[in-house]
Amino acid sequence: MSRLEIWAATPTPFDADGRLDVSIVPAQVAHLQAGGMHGAFVTGTTGEFAAMSTDERRRLVEAWAAARPVGFGLAAHVGGTEPGQAVELAAHAEGLGLDFIATVAPYYGEAPTIDLVVDHLRTIAAAAPATALCYYHIPSMTGSTHRPSEIVSRAAELIPTLRGVKFSDGDLLEYDRTRASSTHVRVYFGRDELLPAALSFGADAVIGSLYNGLAPIAHRVTEAFDAGDHPLAFELHRPFRDIASASRRHGGLGFVKELMNELTPDCGRPRIPWGPLPGRDRAAASALAPALRRVLTDASAGKRATA
Known part of the structure; x- marks a missing residue:
C-alpha cells in the first residue's frame, strides 16, 4: 500500500422501501478493509446525513462501531442545522469510542463572523471532550464563505481537541493555507477528482466517496507520484475525473451512490x-462499471490504466 491515508466517505444503506438497513454495514466494513482503507467516515454528505433522522444517524454509527475490526478507523459527521442534535450525536459518538467526529x-x-463559527465548534467539542474534532469544510453544500484557514487559526487556540479539517473544496491555495494554519491539525483532502494536484501540495490523508470502490487505484496513483512518474499518476487517476464528469450529467451525489453500488455492497437507492x-x-x-472493474484489476496487477 502507498503512504496515503485513505478514509472512505461511506454511503448509508437503505432497503427496498427506503428504510435504514444496518445489516449491510458488516459487508461494507469487510470491503473497505480489503481495499486498503484506513477507516470509514460515516453520516457525511455521501452518507446523506441531511436526509436522515437523529435516531437513524445514531443507529448507523452504532452498527459501524459494532462491526469494525481492531485497528480500523471510524469517524462520524455529527453536524447539521440544529445545534442540539449535533451535541447529542457528538456525545453519542464519544460513548462508542470513535477516532474523531466532524x-x-x-x-x-x-x-x-468567524467567532460565531468557532463558538459553534466549541459547543460541539465540549460534548465529546475526549474525542478529536474535525472541521468539515464543504462550501459547495453549505455555501460557507469563511476561509477554513482563518477558522482553524482561531479555533486551534480555543479548542484543544481540534485535530483535523475535512477540506472538500477545489481551492488548492486555501488548502495549502489551511495546512499551514496549525501544526496540530491534520487536513484531509476531500475532492477525489483532484488527487494528483493535492499530492503536489503535500497531501498525505484523504476522505472521499470514490474511495469506496477505487481505493486500490488511489494507492497506485500515490505510488507513481512518489516515484516521480507524474504522467503515470495522472493517467491512473483518469477514472476519478471521468466519474466526476459523468456525475454532473447524471445526478451528482445520487449517481455516485449508484455507481459505487456497482463496485461495493449495494446500499440501495x-x-x-x-x-x-x-x-x-x-x-x-x-x-460505466465494467470499465472501472477492468481498471481495478489492472491496478491490483500493477498495470497501467486501460479504461
Whole structure:
C-alpha cells in the first residue's frame, strides 16, 4: 500500500422501501478493509446525513462501531442545522469510542463572523471532550464563505481537541493555507477528482466517496507520484475525473451512490433530493462499471490504466 491515508466517505444503506438497513454495514466494513482503507467516515454528505433522522444517524454509527475490526478507523459527521442534535450525536459518538467526529459550520444562513463559527465548534467539542474534532469544510453544500484557514487559526487556540479539517473544496491555495494554519491539525483532502494536484501540495490523508470502490487505484496513483512518474499518476487517476464528469450529467451525489453500488455492497437507492435517479441515469452508472472493474484489476496487477 502507498503512504496515503485513505478514509472512505461511506454511503448509508437503505432497503427496498427506503428504510435504514444496518445489516449491510458488516459487508461494507469487510470491503473497505480489503481495499486498503484506513477507516470509514460515516453520516457525511455521501452518507446523506441531511436526509436522515437523529435516531437513524445514531443507529448507523452504532452498527459501524459494532462491526469494525481492531485497528480500523471510524469517524462520524455529527453536524447539521440544529445545534442540539449535533451535541447529542457528538456525545453519542464519544460513548462508542470513535477516532474523531466532524461537523460543518452552521448553514441555511451563514454565521456572520468567524467567532460565531468557532463558538459553534466549541459547543460541539465540549460534548465529546475526549474525542478529536474535525472541521468539515464543504462550501459547495453549505455555501460557507469563511476561509477554513482563518477558522482553524482561531479555533486551534480555543479548542484543544481540534485535530483535523475535512477540506472538500477545489481551492488548492486555501488548502495549502489551511495546512499551514496549525501544526496540530491534520487536513484531509476531500475532492477525489483532484488527487494528483493535492499530492503536489503535500497531501498525505484523504476522505472521499470514490474511495469506496477505487481505493486500490488511489494507492497506485500515490505510488507513481512518489516515484516521480507524474504522467503515470495522472493517467491512473483518469477514472476519478471521468466519474466526476459523468456525475454532473447524471445526478451528482445520487449517481455516485449508484455507481459505487456497482463496485461495493449495494446500499440501495439515494433519498430525496439526490434520488431515486431516473432509469437512464442508473443505466449510465451500470454502463460505466465494467470499465472501472477492468481498471481495478489492472491496478491490483500493477498495470497501467486501460479504461
